Amino acid sequence: MILVTGGLGFVGSHTVRALLEQGESCVLVQRRAAEAPTSLAGAPVDVTVEQADIGDLATLRAIGDRHDITGIVHLAGPMPWATGDERPVDDVRTALDGLLNIVTVAQEWGVRRLGVASTIGVYHGVDAEGPLREDMPLSMTSGHLIPAFKKVGELLGDHLASATGLDIVNYRIGAIWGPLGHPVDLFFPVPHLVHSAARGTAPDPAQLTNAHAEDAIDLCYVRDCGRAIALLQTADHLEHRTYNVASGRATTNAEVLDAIRTVVPDFAVELPTGGSGRRNHLDISRARKDVGYQPEYDTERAVADYIGWLRAGNDR
Template identity: 45%
Template sequence: MILVTGGLGMIGAHTARALLDLGQEVVVTAYRRTEVPSFLAGRVAVEVLDTTDRDALLALGNLYDLTGIVHLAGSIPGDDPVDFFRTDLTGLLNALDAARAWGVRRFAVASSLGVYLGRSEIPWHEDLALPTVDLPHLIIAFKKAVEPITTHALQGSDVEPVLLRIGSIWGPLMDPESPFNPIPAYVSAVLRGETPLPLSPDEGGDSCYAPDAGRAIALLATADSLHHTTYNVSAGRPSTNRDLTAALEAITPGPQVPPRPERDSDPGDKPYLDITRLTEETGFSPRFDAAAAVADYVAWRRKNPR
């Protein structure tokens, strides 16, 4: 059985679904959001606990035969950066404690494409040396620190670390007003019959639909063998706002989508993740292009608030 912490969040829930589809038994932890999405209802064990509670987390080993961990639980920074770092670091260390105590086979943990910021090469690949730069967000700073903490913490154990450099993920269960991706808010406005704010047509870069990201993570968590520690998780191709608006125009009636501005940049100069390593070692390839992702998301949002 595989434990997915933060398993009712967007990426966690889609990872849990993909693991189930691969024939795995799954238990998820939930804390802030405990509503089980329809595609997981009756299929997973749900444990409501805070991963910063070490005793509660380690007690799961008495309830389940856990053979792997996918650690995706995290918080949103508030006004106090130290409090954010303390919370998420405590959760990470507790999950690492659990991995060693239970003797799981593999410990996969969320990092971020943001670790590559400062590299000019496109696409970004795992062999690039990570630069020392000012990072734009506390979450990215923490994710960058997650990598050496995880690998050093598991040294001397039989637990295999897997660092997931996750790209720009969007899809069902994402906060429709998330500041991290413009697509959900744009689609929400269209579904309300409103005119969304125009998006620069050639802005974009890395983008991956959540079900694809979840499947990639599930494949890494269950692969018979892996040859590396670090893997990019995304669609492996850039996309643009032009792709989004074209896909929406194809499936939504009426003139809700504003006219596209003139081309303002070269879409080829936007960073995105190279997933060659992921594909070669797991057989992963994305199932959703922009049109399929938008169609699936619109169908989901017509029945769900997020």
């Protein structure tokens, strides 16, 4: 049975679905009381939802008393966001405690693999064109809180894997979009464009970040992302401790607009030109070689699927 923190979230719910389709059973850890989402209805194996704060070690241990946990996918992302209480050190301690508690129970339960979510953002500051590989040296600085703490998590995970003998694997996740995602993303404009097209509204320029036509990023549709994580998590053996989880190509905003117009021909939105022109993407050769991962959703198929899902009455 695989425990998934953040299993009711955006990436988590798709990862759980993919794990269930592989015949795995799952325990979803949720800080607030909740039931399994309707998106998991009809899955081939039942799921169990446990209410727990990963900052509470005793509660996590109790889950292990009730279930035979054989693996963990740690997708919950506690961050030391500004809380207004002016206690940044305490906020950082709380954020790190969650990761350390997960490693503690993983060791106590003797799990086969602990997979930890990282981010494409760790490559910020890498001065390279083309593919971004897992073995590239990373910058010691970060432009945002999320990649900063993901880098810290990767370093801690590498140390703890060596010290404990645990198989701890980092999943560097690309720019994820699709069903259950937020309609506005802080880092790229695609979700907002798709939502606007599906609802027949004009996008709000204030909600469009990095929105030049030429701006590009490694867009990975969330269904592919969940499947990649599931393949990595259940593999008998992995050759590496870090894997890029992405599409393996850079997609421009202009390409997304073209794909949207194949579904919504009258979507009369034009983006400004003058973007950076950088075409970095994540190299997914490791995942291809080790677990046979291959993205199934190109831009047109992903846009059509997402718009169809939204038009079916889903709100995200």
